[in-house]
Amino acid sequence: MSTEHALAYAAFAASRLGVPLTDEELRHAAGRAVAKQAELAPLYAALPGAPVEGTLTFRPGNQAVRGEAGSQIDG
Amino acid sequence: MTVMDPPLTIADCATALRSGQLSSVQLVSAMHEYANAVDPLLGVFTTRYVEQSLEAAAGADRELAAGLDRGPLHGIPLGIKDIIASREGSTSASSAVVDPSWWADQDAPVVARLRSAGAIIVGKTSTMEYALGEPDSDQELAQPRCAWDLDRWAGGSSSGSASGVAAGLMLGALGTDTGGSVRLPAAFNGITGHKPTFGLVPKSGVHVLGFSLDAVGPMAPTARDCALMLDVIAGPDSSDASSAHRPAVGYAASLESHDPDLSGLRIGVDLAAIRNREGCDSTLLGLFEQAIGVLTEEGATIVAIESPSWPLAALSAAVCWQVDALAYHRDLVRERWREFGRGIRAMFIEGLLVTPSDYVVAGRVRRMLCDHVSATLADVDVVLSPTHGTGALPYELRSGSSVDETAFTAIWNLTGGPAVSVPMGMTARGLPLGLQIAGRPFQDARVLALADAFQRLTSHHLARPPIAREPFTRPLAAAGKESR
Numbered sequence: 294m295s296t297e298h299a300l301a302y303a304a305f306a307a308s309r310l311g312v313p314l315t316d317e318e319l320r321h322a323a324g325r326a327v328a329k330q331a332e333l334a335p336l337y338a339a340l341p342g343a344p345v346e347g348t349l350t351f352r353p354g355n356q357a358v359r360g361e362a363g364s365q366i367d368g
Numbered sequence: 369m370t371v372m373d374p375p376l377t378i379a380d381c382a383t384a385l386r387s388g389q390l391s392s393v394q395l396v397s398a399m400h401e402y403a404n405a406v407d408p409l410l411g412v413f414t415t416r417y418v419e420q421s422l423e424a425a426a427g428a429d430r431e432l433a434a435g436l437d438r439g440p441l442h443g444i445p446l447g448i449k450d451i452i453a454s455r456e457g458s459t460s461a462s463s464a465v466v467d468p469s470w471w472a473d474q475d476a477p478v479v480a481r482l483r484s485a486g487a488i489i490v491g492k493t494s495t496m497e498y499a500l501g502e503p504d505s506d507q508e509l510a511q512p513r514c515a516w517d518l519d520r521w522a523g524g525s526s527s528g529s530a531s532g533v534a535a536g537l538m539l540g541a542l543g544t545d546t547g548g549s550v551r552l553p554a555a556f557n558g559i560t561g562h563k564p565t566f567g568l569v570p571k572s573g574v575h576v577l578g579f580s581l582d583a584v585g586p587m588a589p590t591a592r593d594c595a596l597m598l599d600v601i602a603g604p605d606s607s608d609a610s611s612a613h614r615p616a617v618g619y620a621a622s623l624e625s626h627d628p629d630l631s632g633l634r635i636g637v638d639l640a641a642i643r644n645r646e647g648c649d650s651t652l653l654g655l656f657e658q659a660i661g662v663l664t665e666e667g668a669t670i671v672a673i674e675s676p677s678w679p680l681a682a683l684s685a686a687v688c689w690q691v692d693a694l695a696y697h698r699d700l701v702r703e704r705w706r707e708f709g710r711g712i713r714a715m716f717i718e719g720l721l722v723t724p725s726d727y728v729v730a731g732r733v734r735r736m737l738c739d740h741v742s743a744t745l746a747d748v749d750v751v752l753s754p755t756h757g758t759g760a761l762p763y764e765l766r767s768g769s770s771v772d773e774t775a776f777t778a779i780w781n782l783t784g785g786p787a788v789s790v791p792m793g794m795t796a797r798g799l800p801l802g803l804q805i806a807g808r809p810f811q812d813a814r815v816l817a818l819a820d821a822f823q824r825l826t827s828h829h830l831a832r833p834p835i836a837r838e839p840f841t842r843p844l845a846a847a848g849k850e851s852r
Contacts, residue, residue, distance in 0.1 A: 306720045310694070311702040314717070322717045329721050333687070335680055336729045343732040344739065 294330065299323035376832070378539045378593040382440045385432060392425035392432075392443030395539075396488055399445050403491075403537045406835055409518055411510035412447070412532035416491035417456040421445065424488045431486070440596045440620070442486030447532050447541035450492035451499050452584065453573035454479045461575055462509050463497045465700050465707045476573025477605045478542060478584050485600040490538055493528030499544060499577045500525070500693050501712020502766055509709075514760040515557050515833040516799055521766035523553030525577075529587045530557040536836040540588035540597055546577040547685050548755075548777030550585040551789035555802025556760035558791045558831055560823075561587040562594040562816065563777075565809045566784035567612035569598075570605035576696045578689035580610070581781040590829055591790060591819035595619035598812065614810060622813040628821035631667035635660070636748035638675035645678075645775070648757035652801060655793035656754055659803050662825050663818075671748050676740040680733060681779035682772065687722055687730035688782075694719030734782050741783040750807045750818055755789040759799025776804055786812040788819045791828035800831070 294302070303322035307314045314322060375381040375390065384390040400418050407413055428443035448454050451461045453471030460466055475483060483489065494510035496502055502524065512527035514520040515534035522531040526543025530553030533541055543550040545563040554561025562585045569584045576582060586597035602616035637660060643653060664670055694701065694716055701708075701716055708716070744751065753776045780787040785808055792803035803822070807815040823829045 303721070310698070310720050312716065312720060313702075313705050318713065318717065321714070322721060325717060326721050329718070333683065333726050333729075335677075336683055336687070336726070336733050339677070339680055339733050339736065340729055343729075343736040345732075 294327050296323065299326045302326050376536070377589045378440065378444050378596055379590070381444060381539055382442070385443045386437070392428040392488060393422060395443065396421050396425040396445045396490060399490060399537055402535070406535060407537065409513065410515060410531050410535055410537075410835070411494055411512040411522075412528040412535065412537055413491045414450045414460045414462055414494050414510055414528070415457055417489060420456050421488050421490045428486050428488060438484070438486030439600070441482060441600055443488060444486070444540065445488045445490045445538050446482060447491055447493040447529055447538040448479060448489055449495050449526050449529050449541065449543050451495055451544060451575040452476050452479060452542055454489055454492070456489060457492070459575070460492065461498045462495045463708065463712070464507055464509075465704045467700075471573050474573065477570040477607060478601045479573070481600050482542075482597075487600075493526070493532055493541055495527055496525040497709050497712040498575055498693070498697065499546065499549060500689075500715050501709050504709030504711055507709050513763065514799075515835055517760060517797075518835075519763055520760040520799070521556070521763050523556035523760060524766070525549040526553050526561070526587060530554050530559060530561065533557070533559045533587055533589060534833055534836065536832070540586060540593055542601075543585055543587045544574060544577070545583045545585050545781065546581045546689050547682065547774035547781055550583075550587060551755050551777050551787060551802065551804060552773065554587055554789045555755035555791070555800065558800030558829075558833065559587060559589055560591050560594050560788065560790050560819065560829060561585060562591070562598065562788040562812070563780060563786065564598060564602065564812055565612070565786045566781075567610050568614065568786075568810065568812065569601050570603075570608040570611045572605060572607040576692065578685070578692045578781070579696075581685060581689055581692075583781070590823055591788060591816050592620060592623055592823075594788065595623055595813075595816045595820070598816070602812075612810070617813055619813050619816055623817050623820045628666050628824055630663055630818075630821060633663075633668040633750070633818070634671050634748040635663060635668050636671050636673035636744055636751040638673050638753070641675050641678070642753060645757060648754070649759060649795045649801065651793070651795050652754055652757060655801055656752075656803065659792045659822070659826075660752065662822065666821070666825065673744050673748060673751065675751075675753070676737045676779060678775040678779060679772070681737050681782050682774045684730045684733045684737065685774065685778035685782050687726055688734070690715060690719035691722050691727055737779065738783045741779065741785070745785070745808045750805055750815055753804050753806075754792075755802030755804040759795045759797065759801055780806050785809045786815050788815050790819045790822055791831065792826075793828055794831070800828075
């Protein structure tokens with residue numbers, strides 16, 4: 294991501310949420326937008342091993358029903 | 369009891385209160401006197417409730433004298449992390465951005481339970497801003513320091529709760545734990561901190577950091593003390609939608625009253641992953657292996673396991689709480705951005721940079737990690753690791769929100785099971801290191817029992833920071849009390 298694109302992206306993300314960043318914070322956010330791509334890359338790299346399950350009232354993969362002993366509702 | 373041998377644990381103080389060797393008023397007065405002397409250095413409290421707590425202590429003494437005994441916490445001074453509501457005053461969350469009407473004049477259910485059990489609320493303890501942003505020295509707020517070294521950070525985010533217990537300004541405290549915020553400061557300050565199973569302790573009246581990660585937990589000198597507190601605060605509450613429909617099970621009663629016998633206990637350890645982790649203190653691995661040796665000598669079996677990727681877990685949890693925090697504080701962020709400290713503003717920026725796909729991917733990785741941990745805990749009873757790779761960090765390097773700092777701890781928030789940190793020794797610099805014991809969901813009694821067994825077999829938890837020793841004796845001496 295180029296510096297210009299990073300700045301534009303950070304400005305868009307902040308304005309969409311209504312966060313009044315200063316110019317300095319905007320530059321920081323742009324830098325973090327670039328760095329964060331690399332930092333979160335391991336999550337994407339691990340994805341092939343992740344189960345393909347949505348958020349339901351039960352877990353299709355193992356048939357465990359939410360609220361049963363030991364189950365945890367994830368978010 | 370001589371003035372050089374004051375009761376340092378909830379359990380011992382409970383005994384002393386009932387034998388007449390000590391009154392709650394003396395105990396609470398003594399702790400406020402220590403706080404007068406050392407809190408300007410430590411930054412434990414955001415607010416102290418001196419008059420209210422002394423009045424409550426007098427009431428507790430009257431009740432005991434009249435034969436009304438509310439249980440082991442009766443007359444015991446406790447601190448409350450200042451993101452948890454208590455009726456004595458407003459909740460500051462260590463922030464300048466406060467809504468004074470939030471839970472005004474009300475107790476969070478956990479505080480109400482402690483109060484009903486006779487506990488004395490001595491004050492609110494400092495935290496990172498809303499348990500997220502590091503203390504901002506530009507703001508006139510408590511700057512919490514490690515009780516063992518005032519040039520070091522107490523750990524976050526239950527900072528004041530940990531250093532306050534370590535310094536002897538309270539006998540126990542409530543903390544909250546989203547990625548390690550009970551266990552990390554407990555480890556840094558040489559006390560015991562327990563993150564209960566998700567949903568075991570109600571979270572109403574507690575500011576949110578991670579909706580599906582947060583847990584309110586006890587912090588105290590020993591695992592037995594944590595169990596005594598958990599006995600009171602655990603159990604369902606209809607005001608919390610994520611509260612588990614499970615009754616408390618008598619955690620303190622489940623601890624052994626005799627020498628531990630760990631025969632048959634299967635302990636999972638990924639020694640290779642710990643050995644290969646970079647940046648750890650040079651004493652960490654040796655102390656961890658010594659801790660394992662203590663348990664195997666009593667009959668426990670060590671089972672080699674392959675841990676899920678700790679960095680991946682910490683990353684998944686961080687994405688979750690960065691977004692959750694932004695969602696929870698959305699209105700204040702829009703309206704009062706400049707009033708927040710620098711640290712929490714930086715964390716909000718992290719949240720707004722998380723893309724929808726990042727969030728979904730983090731959730732899917734979380735499910736994968738849950739499956740991994742479930743499979744591991746089908747074969748072993750508990751999993752051991754260090755709580756953190758180093759002792760308390762120098763104050764200028766403080767963060768508490770950094771992903772890497774939660775490497776050993778966040779996995780148990782993501783997957784929901786209980787985890788306790790107990791002291792396991794000291795670095796060459798004399799800083800405490802923590803041993804983490806984690807287990808299956810709702811088997812809090814098992815991890816606390818093993819933590820208690822470890823403390824029966826070792827003396828690491830008895831070490832007190834220098835700042836705790838001298839001031840602790842003076843008020844009791846002034847009170848002229850002697851016993852034992």
